[in-house]
Amino acid sequence: MTGQGHASRSSSQGIIAVEIRTVNNRGFKCILRSPDSLSGFDSRMEGLARSLIHRGSVSMSVSWKRPPSESMPQIDQELLQSYVKQLKAGRDAIGVDVMATIDLAQVAMLPGVIAPAQSDQRDNKLLWQEIEQAVYEAIENLNAMRDQEGSHMAETIRAECDTIESHLEQIGVLAPRSVEVYQNRLESKIKKLLARHEVEYSKIDLLREIQIYADRADVSEEITRLTSHLKMVRGVLGDANTADPHTVDSGEEKAKEGEPTGRKLEFIVQELLRETNTIGSKASDSEIAAFVVEIKCAIERMRELVLNLE
Template structure:
């Protein structure tokens, strides 16, 4: 099997990192995710990116369907950019006012620049609102490109993990098919063995109590047992679920409007589709085990249930 068989699969756990530099500084974006029923984004940025939080989340949404994704983004501006600026006009006004006051009071004029810097309006920081639309757009694009690069690495890792899980799932599917085939071979003999045991009991009772038994009564009892223990329909449905599971896993499944199960999962994420199919597989397996009433079939049922549980654990990690 090659990765080309599963281009649509992604694990819900993974991480990705990007680091880009340009005229707007150095941007580092890291993404980490864990399992979640839906999509939950947790964003953590520094002050330089406060105005671009919407850009960051918008660049992530649409690329990820399920999972709790934590996004760490840090922008370090170029040296000198973003530092407070001295309002020279305000400094000159304060200095002139101090000089006039000193002259009026006949005291020496002593101007402390560090003291002036603490006065209102002397220091100012350039905000995004003060920048031109062109500069803001270039910075927005710079941030978006950094996030997209991190998402690409993030998705690549998730795809790699999902492919490994898909290979295991295909192997487990083969095991279930093999066990189901063995059950199919054993099923006809169950009725025959029941008939033989029933006749043996009847013959014993006849020998002990001389009771008459009509052959039609034996035939009727065997027929009733055959109807109760018939598992052919359940085996057919199980085989259908296995085929559907494989099709969804490989991305070759097309929704069948005539089937309730297939119609219900048509628009769900892959992980949810597979989880739904597993529930149906488990239901059919339980029914087969309860109807068959055979020790050898029961052994295969146990193995199939164990295999389904292994599949369930893996599917819960798929997006």
């Protein structure tokens, strides 16, 4: 799923800024950019992102601006005044024509006037707390954008479920008819064949053959399982009164557990396709075969969405 999130925090440890971008990816991939001064935290930052983002190609940029006390050199005011006083005394002793002015910029270059920047006195524990909180906030902002995209994807998946259910209803109507068609076709062929050889046949044998075909072509069990799987899809998406409490968590419980919805839906979609293939292999009716193709197309569209769903 695509999205972007940004956060910054200011404290005694400086200013931490984090920007996170994600694009669709079946798994998790993280590209981290951070300054050398924060390289010791790289593994922890990536691990934190991995624990909060389960799927997507993640680009995370982290910057750190040190506190002014660390980044600015200090001027020794007393030493500077002492230099200027001595230079003035020297100018008066030598004469104004020799040295009319005193350039402070040049004086500042004299030894000891500008003290070097303070050494790195950062508190790594406090600094990591600021980085961690900034990453959390950036991911929260990222998820707000990704939630909008996820809502649209969920609506599309629900629409595909409705399409599949509609086709299943048609298959349920056509399935018994296919047995009748098979019976009439088989009976007509047998009558023509036996009449040619003037041989009689037992209707018991014909009915037995038809029963065998009816059992073999019965798709009611597959239709029931497909309907159940579609309810599971809606349950994972958080729809009320659709999920089996023993197999699928409600949307609220899932969110609390942090369980990735996409991976569960990916498994259910595989089951949908398996049951649909079974119907296609059992049914010999051309109209049923056409509905099976439409169902498989809908499942494939669902699969493409699910692969990118968090």
